[in-house]
Amino acid sequence: MRMRKKILLGTVVSATLALAYGFVVHQPPAQADGPKNLQVLPGSTSEDEVRQLMQEMSRALGEACDFCHDDDNMAKDTPKKEEARDMMRMTRAINNRHLSDSNSEVTCMTCHRGETTPTQ
Ligand code: HEC
Numbered sequence: 001m002r003m004r005k006k007i008l009l010g011t012v013v014s015a016t017l018a019l020a021y022g023f024v025v026h027q028p029p030a031q032a033d034g035p036k037n038l039q040v041l042p043g044s045t046s047e048d049e050v051r052q053l054m055q056e057m058s059r060a061l062g063e064a065c066d067f068c069h070d071d072d073n074m075a076k077d078t079p080k081k082e083e084a085r086d087m088m089r090m091t092r093a094i095n096n097r098h099l100s101d102s103n104s105e106v107t108c109m110t111c112h113r114g115e116t117t118p119t120q
């Protein structure tokens with residue numbers, strides 16, 4: 001029952017999230033004036049799409065941008081950013097490998113629900 005609730009929460013996703021969490025297989029080259037250092041999201045993701053997704057991730061973890069970023073340089077990597085990338089890959093794997101035949105999709109919010117460390 002509990003798990004079902006979590007999964008239902010995860011079905012409320014925007015097109016941007018769908019892009020990030022599973023449906024993109026192909027990695028086009030980075031754009032000249034777009035994001036500079038995308039390693040998980042497709043290189044073609046626009047600045048606007050990245051920002052929308054980042055707002056979702058911040059909300060899911062209940063933290064501001066500087067939890068993961070050096071405010072002076074968003075493209076710079078930090079340990080938290082690397083951890084978030086791992087989580088993005090994990091989320092994508094769950095959706096692509098295990099939920100592809102279902103109408104459910106997990107997002108950061110499915111587990112985190114506003115906290116950095118999900119609690120039981
Ligand atoms: C939980 C960690 C986390 C939070 C919080 C977060 N970001 Fe990010 N951000 C990332 C990761 C990881 C990437 C790189 C994604 C990739 O490699 O595909 C990234 C990439 C970006 C980029 C692209 C930088 C470039 O040029 O490559 C921008 C812009 C950005 N974030 C803005 C924001 C903003 C604005 C916020 C707050 C609303 C925010 N982020 C909150 C983890 C985070």
Ligand code: HEC
Binds near residue numbers: 057083110
């Ligand atoms: C299947 C459940 C699940 C999903 C989905 C998930 N996470 Fe996590 N995440 C966890 C758990 C559990 C931990 C704590 C791991 C630990 O303590 O070792 C964690 C830890 C983290 C941390 C480290 C927090 C800290 O305090 O250092 C970051 C950053 C993070 N997740 C980001 C994300 C982002 C961004 C997404 C979506 C792309 C995401 N997570 C999706 C379960 C999940």
